[in-house]
Amino acid sequence: MARTSSRQLSTADERREVVLRTAIGAFATRGYYGTTTSEVAKAAGISQAYVYRLFPDKESLFVAVIEHCSTRMREAFADAAAKAEGTAPAAVLDALGEAYARLIVDRDLLLVLLQATCAATEPAIGDAIRACYAREVEYVRAVTGADDEAIQRFFARGFLCNTVLALGADTIDAPWASTLRTGLRHY
Amino acid sequence: MARTSSRQLSTADERREVVLRTAIGAFATRGYYGTTTSEVAKAAGISQAYVYRLFPDKESLFVAVIEHCSTRMREAFADAAAKAEGTAPAAVLDALGEAYARLIVDRDLLLVLLQATCAATEPAIGDAIRACYAREVEYVRAVTGADDEAIQRFFARGFLCNTVLALGADTIDAPWASTLRTGLRHY
DNA sequence: CATAGAAGTAATTAATCACTCACACCTGCG
DNA sequence: CGCAGGTGTGAGTGATTAATTACTTCTATG
Numbered sequence: 001m002a003r004t005s006s007r008q009l010s011t012a013d014e015r016r017e018v019v020l021r022t023a024i025g026a027f028a029t030r031g032y033y034g035t036t037t038s039e040v041a042k043a044a045g046i047s048q049a050y051v052y053r054l055f056p057d058k059e060s061l062f063v064a065v066i067e068h069c070s071t072r073m074r075e076a077f078a079d080a081a082a083k084a085e086g087t088a089p090a091a092v093l094d095a096l097g098e099a100y101a102r103l104i105v106d107r108d109l110l111l112v113l114l115q116a117t118c119a120a121t122e123p124a125i126g127d128a129i130r131a132c133y134a135r136e137v138e139y140v141r142a143v144t145g146a147d148d149e150a151i152q153r154f155f156a157r158g159f160l161c162n163t164v165l166a167l168g169a170d171t172i173d174a175p176w177a178s179t180l181r182t183g184l185r186h187y
Numbered sequence: 188m189a190r191t192s193s194r195q196l197s198t199a200d201e202r203r204e205v206v207l208r209t210a211i212g213a214f215a216t217r218g219y220y221g222t223t224t225s226e227v228a229k230a231a232g233i234s235q236a237y238v239y240r241l242f243p244d245k246e247s248l249f250v251a252v253i254e255h256c257s258t259r260m261r262e263a264f265a266d267a268a269a270k271a272e273g274t275a276p277a278a279v280l281d282a283l284g285e286a287y288a289r290l291i292v293d294r295d296l297l298l299v300l301l302q303a304t305c306a307a308t309e310p311a312i313g314d315a316i317r318a319c320y321a322r323e324v325e326y327v328r329a330v331t332g333a334d335d336e337a338i339q340r341f342f343a344r345g346f347l348c349n350t351v352l353a354l355g356a357d358t359i360d361a362p363w364a365s366t367l368r369t370g371l372r373h374y
Numbered sequence: 375c376a377t378a379g380a381a382g383t384a385a386t387t388a389a390t391c392a393c394t395c396a397c398a399c400c401t402g403c404g
Numbered sequence: 405c406g407c408a409g410g411t412g413t414g415a416g417t418g419a420t421t422a423a424t425t426a427c428t429t430c431t432a433t434g
Contacts, residue, residue, distance in 0.1 A: 134361065198381085
């Protein structure tokens with residue numbers, strides 16, 4: 001039978017999806033070490049024990065979250081790149097920047113990647129976030145054809161955005177904050 | 188009597204200094220939540236209990252570490268700015284960039300600021316790191332006379348450096364890593 | 375020398391953590 | 405219906421944590 005809405009239980013795969021999505025918010029605000037599995041469970045509306053049915057351990061869950069965010073980011077880039085295909089490197093980069101600006105509406109998605117960077121000394125997490133940025137950089141290179149310098153500028157701008165978000169500088173009315181925000185698109 | 192080297196005990200102020208300096212390394216690698224007061228104590232060569240004689244709690248210690256790093260950074264900028272005083276904004280900014288490149292030799296100093304950014308949802312830590320960047324940005328503005336865009340570029344480059352360091356991308360031999368490193372000075 | 379007070383710690387506390395296990399409930403299928 | 409297997413949890417486990425307490429050792433000074 002096709003999945004009916006009269007079902008009370010979800011399949012494990014559906015639950016995993018829910019946990020993954022809700023865990024983003026938790027990890028984004030308090031990072032890997034600062035987030036407890038109970039908080040994740042509560043956010044997902046399940047018991048803490050069941051988190052361990054869906055993921056072998058906290059580290060695996062965090063790595064899965066990283067990969068989820070990384071994938072969503074690349075999908076957003078792919079959308080933008082498809083529309084700007086064949087134009088000059090600078091134009092494609094600009095389209096990707098636009099995609100990034102729209103992505104930023106969901107602050108948590110980018111903050112998770114920042115948090116992952118901060119927890120990169122944990123081997124499995126370091127591997128995951130490095131792989132994420134490796135894919136990201138090579139994807140941008142492939143789709144834009146831009147040179148090293150332009151790609152670097154693109155990512156530097158991204159990291160700036162992340163920092164502004166993490167500091168809450170996007171909602172602070174002070175010269176230093178608006179200087180860091182200069183020219184950043186937001187929706 | 189002037190402080191003799193035959194003393195076995197340090198003064199509390201001396202100890203506080205030592206703890207502050209050694210705690211930088213601990214907090215830099217595992218962040219605020221991930222670092223235990225025992226690790227800090229061990230690194231400083233004192234008992235865990237004595238950490239609480241020198242600082243009221245873990246949060247105050249971390250805030251003190253942030254301020255210590257922030258101060259050292261501004262001192263480095265002040266040195267560089269003094270030498271480049273009176274030259275064009277771009278030249279002063281370049282001198283500050285050079286100072287930053289030399290500062291980066293001590294990875295931990297910058298990583299602490301990155302970790303503080305990630306823990307900025309903790310109110311006291313957020314206040315400290317925001318104040319740090321507020322001072323930093325306004326200092327750079329005052330000493331260079333550069334416009335918003337140039338200052339923003341300067342900090343974006345700094346955040347890029349921090350991320351490269353945190354990822355270990357400075358020692359990775361892969362295209363994505365060297366693309367992110369493009370043109371970055373290092374010593 | 376005696377002693378006040380500072381330097382320093384071992385031992386402990388209460389809370390919280392990641393993780394486990396035994397068990398209950400639900401659901402599709404023969 | 406019966407029952408196999410998937411969904412889900414309550415009630416723990418031992419380890420670790422930030423923070424405290426009660427105590428010892430050192431040292432400057434009168």
